Each structure stands twice: as C-alpha cells, then as structure tokens.
Amino acid sequence: MDEKLTIQDIARLAGVSKSSVSRVLNNYPAISQELRERVMRVVREYNFVPNVTARGLAGGKTRLVGVLTPPLTWPAIPEMLRGVAEYIERTSYEMVLYSINFENPTHTDVVDRILSLRMVSGLLAILPCDLTPHLLKHFERGLPMVMINDQEPPEHFPCPWVGVDNRTGGYQATRHLLDLGYRRIAHVMGPKRYYCAQERFEGYCQALREVGLEPDPELLLQGEFDPASGRRCARELFARERTRWPEAIFVANDQMAYGFLEVAEEQGIQIPQDVALVGFDDNLVSSHVRPPLTTVRQPFSQMGAKAIELLLKMVDPDHVLPRARAAEDEGHTEAGARMTPATGPLAAAADGSGHQLRVHETSAPYRLDGAIHIQLDTSLVVRASSVPA
Amino acid sequence: MDEKLTIQDIARLAGVSKSSVSRVLNNYPAISQELRERVMRVVREYNFVPNVTARGLAGGKTRLVGVLTPPLTWPAIPEMLRGVAEYIERTSYEMVLYSINFENPTHTDVVDRILSLRMVSGLLAILPCDLTPHLLKHFERGLPMVMINDQEPPEHFPCPWVGVDNRTGGYQATRHLLDLGYRRIAHVMGPKRYYCAQERFEGYCQALREVGLEPDPELLLQGEFDPASGRRCARELFARERTRWPEAIFVANDQMAYGFLEVAEEQGIQIPQDVALVGFDDNLVSSHVRPPLTTVRQPFSQMGAKAIELLLKMVDPDHVLPRARAAEDEGHTEAGARMTPATGPLAAAADGSGHQLRVHETSAPYRLDGAIHIQLDTSLVVRASSVPA
DNA sequence: TATAACATTGAAACCGGTTTCCGTCAAGTC
DNA sequence: GACTTGACGGAAACCGGTTTCAATGTTATA
The missing domain is CATH 3.40.50.2300 (Response regulator)
Structure with missing residues (x-):
C-alpha cells in the first residue's frame, strides 16, 4: 500500500509538477485551494509520507x-x-x-x-x-x-x-524542619564546585537566620552527592557523643540521604524519632525507602x-x-x-x-x-x- | 576547521574524483594503496566527516x-x-x-x-x-x-x-528456598497471559517436585506484576491464621515483592524471620529496600x-x-x-x-x-x- | 607479439526531496 | 487598451553522497 511512493509519483497521479506537491506538503502560502485539494486527495489516498532523508538533504534541516x-x-x-x-x-x-x-x-x-x-x-x-x-x-x-x-x-x-x-529549595527544606520545632539542624553539602550545592547551602543559611539562628560550622558536613559519602558523613556525625548530635539533618541530595538511612538502620538509630531527615531531588526511589524520605522535589x-x-x-x-x-x-x-x-x-x-x-x-x-x-x-x-x- | 566540507572539496584537495573518495571512505576493495593514502591524508588533515543525510539518501540506508x-x-x-x-x-x-x-x-x-x-x-x-x-x-x-x-x-x-x-529462573529461586530448609513455599504468580509468568511458575513446580513436594493450590496466588497486587496478595496471605502461613514466598517479580515488604512492615511481620522472600528481576532498587531483596537477576x-x-x-x-x-x-x-x-x-x-x-x-x-x-x-x-x- | 582478462579510476546518473528562477495569466491602474 | 503587479505553478538546479558504466593502463595467456 504505502510502498516507496515518491513525490514524483504523487505529482504524476495528481497531474501536477513535483514542485507543487512539495509546496502543498510544506504549507507554502501562495497555493490555490484547488491545487492543494487535488494534491492532498492523492496524498491521503495513497497514504504518502515524504522521505525524511531526502527532506533533510534538500532542506538542510534534519528533523x-x-x-x-x-x-x-x-x-x-x-x-x-x-x-x-x-x-x-x-x-x-x-x-x-x-x-x-x-x-x-x-x-x-x-x-x-x-x-x-x-x-x-x-x-x-x-x-x-x-x-x-x-x-x-x-x-x-x-x-x-x-x-x-x-x-x-x-x-x-x-x-x-x-x-x-536551588536556593529556594534549600530554604524550603530547612524551613520545614524549623517549622517542626527543630533548632539544631545539620547540613550535608554537595561538592563545592557545583553551583547548586552552594545555592542549597545558602538557602539553608537564610532559613536559619530568618529565625535568628546562625549556621553552626560543627553542623556542616561535606559530601559528594553519592550514597558512599552519605554513609561516611552519617558515621562521622553519629560517632559524636549523643549531646552533640543534631536534631535534624538537611542532606543536599537524596542519594546521600540513602546513605544516612543505611547507617541509621545499622546503628539502630530511629528516623525521625532520634534524628529527622530531609533530602533533595525526590528520586523515584525516595518514596519507597524506609522510612519514606521527606525531600525537595525537582x-x-x-x-x-x-x-x-x-x-x-x-x-x-x-x-x-x-x-x-x-x-x-x-x-x-x-x-x-x-x-x-x-x-x-x-x-x-x-x-x-x-x-x-x-x-x-x-x-x-x-x-x-x-x-x-x-x-x-x-x-x-x-x-x-x-x-x- | 571542519566547516561544511563536502566530498567534492576533499576530492579536489586530493586531486582525485569524488567517486574515489567515496570508495576509500567505504572500504571498497579494489583501491590502490597509494590512492587510499592520498585521500586519507586529506580526510584526516581536514577532519572530514561525510554527511550522514546524503549518505542515507544515496545509499538507501540510514545509519x-x-x-x-x-x-x-x-x-x-x-x-x-x-x-x-x-x-x-x-x-x-x-x-x-x-x-x-x-x-x-x-x-x-x-x-x-x-x-x-x-x-x-x-x-x-x-x-x-x-x-x-x-x-x-x-x-x-x-x-x-x-x-x-x-x-x-x-x-x-x-x-x-x-x-x-524464565523457567530456570523460577527453579533457581525455589531451589534456593528449598536448600535453606523451607518446605511450605508459596508462589505469587504473574498474569497468566504472559508466558514468562507461566514459565516461572513451572520452574517453581519443578523444584518442588524434585524434592518430592507437590505444589499446594492454597499457596498459589495470582498477582499483576505491580506493587498494588503485591500488597493485595500479602494482605490475603497474612490474614490467614498463623498456622496456614507459608514459611517462604517466591514472588514472580520484584515490584510485587516491594508490596509484600510494605505490608510486612505495616503489620510488624519480620522478613525473613517470620517469612522468607525471593523476588525476580533484580531491579536497581532491590538492593536498597529494607531488607535487601533476594532475587533472580535478569x-x-x-x-x-x-x-x-x-x-x-x-x-x-x-x-x-x-x-x-x-x-x-x-x-x-x-x-x-x-x-x-x-x-x-x-x-x-x-x-x-x-x-x-x-x-x-x-x-x-x-x-x-x-x-x-x-x-x-x-x-x-x-x-x-x-x-x- | 597480439589479445583477453583484470585492476583501477573518472564521469555521470541517481537517491527524493526543496528552492530558485522564470513564464503565464488575471486583476488593477491610468 | 497598454502596462504594471502579483498570484500561481512548472522546469531545472541543487543538496552531498553512492553506484553504474565506461575508459584506461596492466598483466596474464596463447
């Protein structure tokens, strides 16, 4: 049925030139209604689709x-x-x-x-x-x-x-934790070379300052946006004496947050009862981990x-x-x-x-x-x- | 540098015809070593890449x-x-x-x-x-x-x-549970219209028969390959009196197994202490759920x-x-x-x-x-x- | 040494469209 | 009524390659 018809065939069947067929197919403005219909009828009847490759060559634009x-x-x-x-x-x-x-x-x-x-x-x-x-x-x-x-x-x-x-995102995460009453809120930052990591951090700082808190350097950790660095930061944090733990943690992406969940599980730390956690990204997985992750959705x-x-x-x-x-x-x-x-x-x-x-x-x-x-x-x-x- | 050179340009620069350039580029056998080198030198020098579209049109094959x-x-x-x-x-x-x-x-x-x-x-x-x-x-x-x-x-x-x-896959899953000593092993089957679901089921049956067990209709559930149907089957199973529970479950895919994990969590059922679980697929997520899922990897x-x-x-x-x-x-x-x-x-x-x-x-x-x-x-x-x- | 067979390469046709160029025809202007 | 203008549509050039065909030079055969 639609076997290798060319624009030439359509032109012949419609009794016009191939330029006309081309014009009709490309919605060229100066075309009479009659010609357009004559061509379109044949095009539809034979289910003609112009060859993309030829179109690309001639028109200089591939689709x-x-x-x-x-x-x-x-x-x-x-x-x-x-x-x-x-x-x-x-x-x-x-x-x-x-x-x-x-x-x-x-x-x-x-x-x-x-x-x-x-x-x-x-x-x-x-x-x-x-x-x-x-x-x-x-x-x-x-x-x-x-x-x-x-x-x-x-x-x-x-x-x-x-x-x-990202700045407002970081703000949202931190503000949420503040609204829940947490005050000692840690941040696990992404690599400094990435702008988004800096912005999320700035949003975090801004939310803290809004309620009169100053970011505490002791509560700032440096991650690499992967689960392994999340685990590392978690171990570092939970190795401190209990009184120096944060009440909540804003982790700069979900992947690192998974690392936190794993370490918490290992060490019998209850989330959010012992420490609350918020991530960033809302990956598809994040609603299926245990406990389901609160996070900032991109x-x-x-x-x-x-x-x-x-x-x-x-x-x-x-x-x-x-x-x-x-x-x-x-x-x-x-x-x-x-x-x-x-x-x-x-x-x-x-x-x-x-x-x-x-x-x-x-x-x-x-x-x-x-x-x-x-x-x-x-x-x-x-x-x-x-x-x- | 590599601005819109055509095969014609290369031919001119190398002092040959464009057919020759084309032949060299397409590894046509009957080409003298000298011509090949002459052309290739120019091609490399100007970093020439033939236009895919034209190639597609002329050769009748798009890459x-x-x-x-x-x-x-x-x-x-x-x-x-x-x-x-x-x-x-x-x-x-x-x-x-x-x-x-x-x-x-x-x-x-x-x-x-x-x-x-x-x-x-x-x-x-x-x-x-x-x-x-x-x-x-x-x-x-x-x-x-x-x-x-x-x-x-x-x-x-x-x-x-x-x-x-899939048959051997189903066999592997079941055999593994049998080897761990489980005998009352349930199967949550995929939709019957899918061949793979039937095959996994047959592998399950075969493993059971190998150790002299007959598949128990009471331990066969029908799922739909999605988490929701997994939850449904889990609720059905765990609603039975404790003595009628299976010791282990082979679920025909990981997605349904996630549903089982969720319901188990909800109802405080320990996996694998209360019931062991094996899935099928080994999705990327399956190593990150709690507990990490034993599964048959595709x-x-x-x-x-x-x-x-x-x-x-x-x-x-x-x-x-x-x-x-x-x-x-x-x-x-x-x-x-x-x-x-x-x-x-x-x-x-x-x-x-x-x-x-x-x-x-x-x-x-x-x-x-x-x-x-x-x-x-x-x-x-x-x-x-x-x-x- | 004449001739057939073969290897090599250039010229030209072709792939299937788009676009330019130009001729034709009808309507508008003075 | 002659001339300008613009709408319309056909012929042909073109996009950048591949492939056929034929011409040329070489080598093998007799």
Whole structure:
C-alpha cells in the first residue's frame, strides 16, 4: 500500500509538477485551494509520507534533535527523558539519544564524533558535568543547544539553560524542619564546585537566620552527592557523643540521604524519632525507602519538557505543535504526600507560566531575546523521615 | 576547521574524483594503496566527516536504528538501554529513541507514523506488550526487527527475539528456598497471559517436585506484576491464621515483592524471620529496600546489548565494530551479594558465548539461519530477605 | 607479439526531496 | 487598451553522497 511512493509519483497521479506537491506538503502560502485539494486527495489516498532523508538533504534541516545524557541509570535521567519524550511525541521531530559514559576518558571525542555527523539540528545536553566547556564551543560555533545544568553559575552563562531554584529549595527544606520545632539542624553539602550545592547551602543559611539562628560550622558536613559519602558523613556525625548530635539533618541530595538511612538502620538509630531527615531531588526511589524520605522535589520531567520546547523553538521558530498540549505533568508523588509550592522569600516575578524567567545577554547566534534561562520551582514533599508518625 | 566540507572539496584537495573518495571512505576493495593514502591524508588533515543525510539518501540506508520502549520509568528499561547505548557507541550507528506510552489509546498509530517515516533501518522493540501483533506486521513487511519480549511463547515466533530462561529462573529461586530448609513455599504468580509468568511458575513446580513436594493450590496466588497486587496478595496471605502461613514466598517479580515488604512492615511481620522472600528481576532498587531483596537477576543490560548486536547484523551484515569489544557487562550487584550462575536441570547446550541459542523456522526476509531466539541465563542474587542475619 | 582478462579510476546518473528562477495569466491602474 | 503587479505553478538546479558504466593502463595467456 504505502510502498516507496515518491513525490514524483504523487505529482504524476495528481497531474501536477513535483514542485507543487512539495509546496502543498510544506504549507507554502501562495497555493490555490484547488491545487492543494487535488494534491492532498492523492496524498491521503495513497497514504504518502515524504522521505525524511531526502527532506533533510534538500532542506538542510534534519528533523532530529540530539539528547546527550549521562548513563540512564542516574536517578533523575529517566524522569527527565520522560518529559522530553512526551513533548517530542507531539511534534514532527524525533530524538536521537546519546547516552555517554563520563568515566570514559575519551568522552569529548565521542561528543565531537557525534556532532560532526551533523545529523541533529540541535542538542539538548542534560547534566553535562565537566563536558560543559567543551559543549559551549559547539554552541558558540552555531549549534542550537539547551542545557539542563545546575552546576554552573547562571550569571553570564551564554547558553540557554533550564534548571531549578536551588536556593529556594534549600530554604524550603530547612524551613520545614524549623517549622517542626527543630533548632539544631545539620547540613550535608554537595561538592563545592557545583553551583547548586552552594545555592542549597545558602538557602539553608537564610532559613536559619530568618529565625535568628546562625549556621553552626560543627553542623556542616561535606559530601559528594553519592550514597558512599552519605554513609561516611552519617558515621562521622553519629560517632559524636549523643549531646552533640543534631536534631535534624538537611542532606543536599537524596542519594546521600540513602546513605544516612543505611547507617541509621545499622546503628539502630530511629528516623525521625532520634534524628529527622530531609533530602533533595525526590528520586523515584525516595518514596519507597524506609522510612519514606521527606525531600525537595525537582520537577525533572517538566524540566525535560521545557528544555526541549525551548530547543525546538531555536531550531525551528515556526514550529507549531500538531496537537494541543496534553495535560500538565502530573509527577509521581504518591497519594498521601503533601506538596507545598515554593513560597520562599526568593520567589521572583513569575511570567504567568508558573516559572521564573531570567534573561541574560549572549553573543551566540541562536538568541531569543538574549540567552534564556528558565528556572522552575521546587516543592517540598513531606514523608515519614521528617515527621514522627 | 571542519566547516561544511563536502566530498567534492576533499576530492579536489586530493586531486582525485569524488567517486574515489567515496570508495576509500567505504572500504571498497579494489583501491590502490597509494590512492587510499592520498585521500586519507586529506580526510584526516581536514577532519572530514561525510554527511550522514546524503549518505542515507544515496545509499538507501540510514545509519539509524529505532528503539521502541515503554516509559523509561519502568524499572528494567534504563538498564536495558544502557546495554544498547554502550554497544551502539562503538558502532557507526545511532539510536533513535521512541518512548511510547501504552496508556495512550492511539499508540498503534504512533508506531505507524514513526515507521512510515522510514527514518530507521531497523527496530529494536523492548517489551512491546500488546503491541506485538501490530509490530509483527511491520516485520513481515520487511522491516528488520528484534524484540526483547518474554510475554510470547517462543515456539514459532517469527521475529528474532531476546529474553531469559524464565523457567530456570523460577527453579533457581525455589531451589534456593528449598536448600535453606523451607518446605511450605508459596508462589505469587504473574498474569497468566504472559508466558514468562507461566514459565516461572513451572520452574517453581519443578523444584518442588524434585524434592518430592507437590505444589499446594492454597499457596498459589495470582498477582499483576505491580506493587498494588503485591500488597493485595500479602494482605490475603497474612490474614490467614498463623498456622496456614507459608514459611517462604517466591514472588514472580520484584515490584510485587516491594508490596509484600510494605505490608510486612505495616503489620510488624519480620522478613525473613517470620517469612522468607525471593523476588525476580533484580531491579536497581532491590538492593536498597529494607531488607535487601533476594532475587533472580535478569541481565538486562546484556539483553539490550545482545539484541542490538543481532539487529545490526540483520541491518548490515558486513557491519564490523570499529573498536574491539570492551569489558563485559559488570552488572550492578553490590559487593557482598553472592551470585549463582544458572545450573538448573534445564541448562541447555551452550554455544560457547554463555547463552543458549534456539533456532526456529521463519518466513521473514531477514532470517539468519531461521529466526534466532537468544535466551540468556538468570542468576540468583542472595540478600537479606531470604537469609536470616 | 597480439589479445583477453583484470585492476583501477573518472564521469555521470541517481537517491527524493526543496528552492530558485522564470513564464503565464488575471486583476488593477491610468 | 497598454502596462504594471502579483498570484500561481512548472522546469531545472541543487543538496552531498553512492553506484553504474565506461575508459584506461596492466598483466596474464596463447
């Protein structure tokens, strides 16, 4: 039925030239209604779909965007990709997945090889870590690109960028513990080289100061965002004499919080009765650990969707979704958990879409009113680890 | 530097025709050593990479394969894709990810749209569930395809297929419990419409019979492969009077086992002291739940790798990996867990690569000695849920 | 030494679209 | 009524490769 028809065949069947068929298929404006209908009838009858490859060659635009990700086994990645996939499914674009292994020392070469193929019309780089400077070169050379990246200070970052407001997130976590009456609140920080780690820490400090407390250096620990460092910090903290324990701990990500849960289990420490715990991220797992983790939720799938939306606008400004937008991201928070929208003192003027927009200057060719930085809001998810049953 | 060079430019720079450059780049045999070197020098100097799109148009083969998956938030999917991605990274192919939502009633249309674009030269369909009959039509129409699918009986299944030996897996789980001395062993079965559920059940029965026990209908429960049905079965079981409880339970997948853990926690039932538990799958989460789950590990990433290897062989028989194969799949089993290779009574003649090969007849155009079905081995991962500390 | 067979390489056709260029025709202007 | 203008649509060039075909130079065969 739909066997290898070409635009030429359609032209012949409709009794027109192939240029006309092409024009009809691409919604060229100066086309008479009659021609359009004549062509479309044949197109529909034979169920004709133009060859993407030829289209790419001739038009200079492939309808492909690349998505560069760390290994999919990183907790946040599948959620983000879900957002990307659900958005892209409603467009005429497809996604080429480049899952790269940062441990491979040649990963910059891998990226070069990928991009030199010029197969994709744009790139969404998810948490590119130390690859960022290298990617920026490609961006500055003209490759449309959006990063989901919370590791670089957004000031003057030239590339369009999607992330969350980590400062308000840190504030939310700490404020929650303060509201429950805790006063000796420890913080396990992420690596200082990451901007998000600093921001979460600042939110923590700000919440403390708001109630007249000063951050206590004895209650600040340094982690590496992985479970192992969480375990290490937990052992260090719980090895102190009981009177020097904190009443509650805000851990800068869920992975490290898992380490705390493990050590607590080992040592028979009850959470939250002995020590309350709040994490950051709300990974899919976090509602299934024991006790379920109170945490600050990052809207990962929404971040993916926003980022790909932005990228498609850069790649193809006339791009319109063929179908209406589906229902908003529903998240995976299980029934029973309370969700608190961001209400920190840092809440900036929203642009109506529920997220905060910051616009910076950029010299890159694909600017949309300057480099757009989209910052989404976090929300607190309260579960058993911070609230005694 | 590598700005939009064409094969024509290279030809001019090397003082040869573009046909010659093309031949060199494609390893055409009848090429003089001198010409080859002359061209390659220029290619390397200018870092030339031929345009994939043009290549696709002219050669009739895009170097793209599609990967059709259920939502990435399904537990096994990221692991499988890791295997696919790691393999594909070492080839000249790229993967186009089609993550489809089975709940969308129009998902067969989505598949049709995707495939009618003819963008991909082959398709890897991961756990396509009820999409299988529809996909088979495309396969029979000539689209190279491999399925990772444990839901269809392999007999006479026309399409190349990768899965695990579920029967031996069920045997391993049950045998392990028997070896620990348990005799009253319950089984929570998956949906009967899935072949894997039946096979796991048969393995269970066989292990029991081997020690002279007959499966007890009272100890057989019917689940749906999700946590909710696990909870339901758990409540049903634990609502019985204590003397009618089993000593141990083999649950047909980890998700349902999580439901058991939750209900046990709720009702203060100690696992494994009161009841021992073994799951199936070894999801990434399963080592982090409390207590860590003993389970039958499916080599998901290896399945992905095998499947994509098979697919590429179908798409491009002359396909050779540019680099040597990297180290074998290392899995994610944490240190301390014991791994038992499959040694069930069903172990078939291995083909040297450590997996079992079954060859069936097929009428599809892309046969390699008939439809290849690759069955990988499962392995038991022993953790605290079955072994009292 | 003449000739057939083979190895090597360039010219040109082709893949299936998009886009430029140009001719035609009808409506609008003076 | 002649001329300008713009809408419309066909012919042909083009995108950047692969592949067929034919020409050339070499080597083997008789």
